[in-house]
Amino acid sequence: MPLILEGIVTSRNADRSVNVAPMGPIVDRELSSLLLRPFQSSLTCQNLLRTRCGVFLIVDDVELIARAALNRLVEAPATVPAHVIDGEILSAACRWHEFEVTDINLDDKRAELRTRIVHDGRQRDFFGFNRACHAVLEATILATRLHLMAASAVVEEMERLRPLVEKTGGDTEHRAFSFVEQYVAEMAASGKPVA
Numbered sequence: 001m002p003l004i005l006e007g008i009v010t011s012r013n014a015d016r017s018v019n020v021a022p023m024g025p026i027v028d029r030e031l032s033s034l035l036l037r038p039f040q041s042s043l044t045c046q047n048l049l050r051t052r053c054g055v056f057l058i059v060d061d062v063e064l065i066a067r068a069a070l071n072r073l074v075e076a077p078a079t080v081p082a083h084v085i086d087g088e089i090l091s092a093a094c095r096w097h098e099f100e101v102t103d104i105n106l107d108d109k110r111a112e113l114r115t116r117i118v119h120d121g122r123q124r125d126f127f128g129f130n131r132a133c134h135a136v137l138e139a140t141i142l143a144t145r146l147h148l149m150a151a152s153a154v155v156e157e158m159e160r161l162r163p164l165v166e167k168t169g170g171d172t173e174h175r176a177f178s179f180v181e182q183y184v185a186e187m188a189a190s191g192k193p194v195a
Contacts, residue, residue: 011047011054036113052101053085057093062136063176084119095122132169135161151188
């Protein structure tokens with residue numbers, strides 16, 4: 001049965017810089033292919049349509065995921081060149097899957113890009129997620145939904161998640177959760193939708 005696997009997709013921008021975007025493709029347990037569903041308006045979608053390739057990465061750094069999801073990377077993460085495609089692998093990734101786009105469906109706001117994996121690699125073991133990591137991920141998803149939900153509802157859910165971070169998180173999880181809280185507060189105060 002297919003499932004959604006959370007990770008990060010790197011794609012090549014037109015100026016050859018690297019775009020880093022969290023994404024949850026639909027996969028099978030063998031991970032022989034990915035079904036990516038980026039919004040057509042996203043830079044990731046535009047890059048994948050232009051280059052027809054990218055890298056799907058499994059990472060255990062929730063701060064990296066949160067900052068990339070909210071378009072607030074302080075600096076571009078360190079990368080190394082992909083092995084088969086013209087792309088980049090995040091140095092912080094646990095494992096990666098280089099892919100080529102094989103089929104494109106643009107009938108909806110979200111494109112459907114079917115891919116085939118052309119190369120797999122592993123840099124290190126996945127450390128794992130504790131309850132704080134999951135709370136940061138959920139908070140990040142909530143923050144990306146500010147244009148769909150009332151800010152008060154997002155803040156209420158964040159309050160429910162905070163004790164999980166306080167009880168089980170390390171420095172990275174505390175820093176990441178504080179970052180997401182600050183982002184939500186700024187967006188709620190400005191009334192701006194998430195980019």
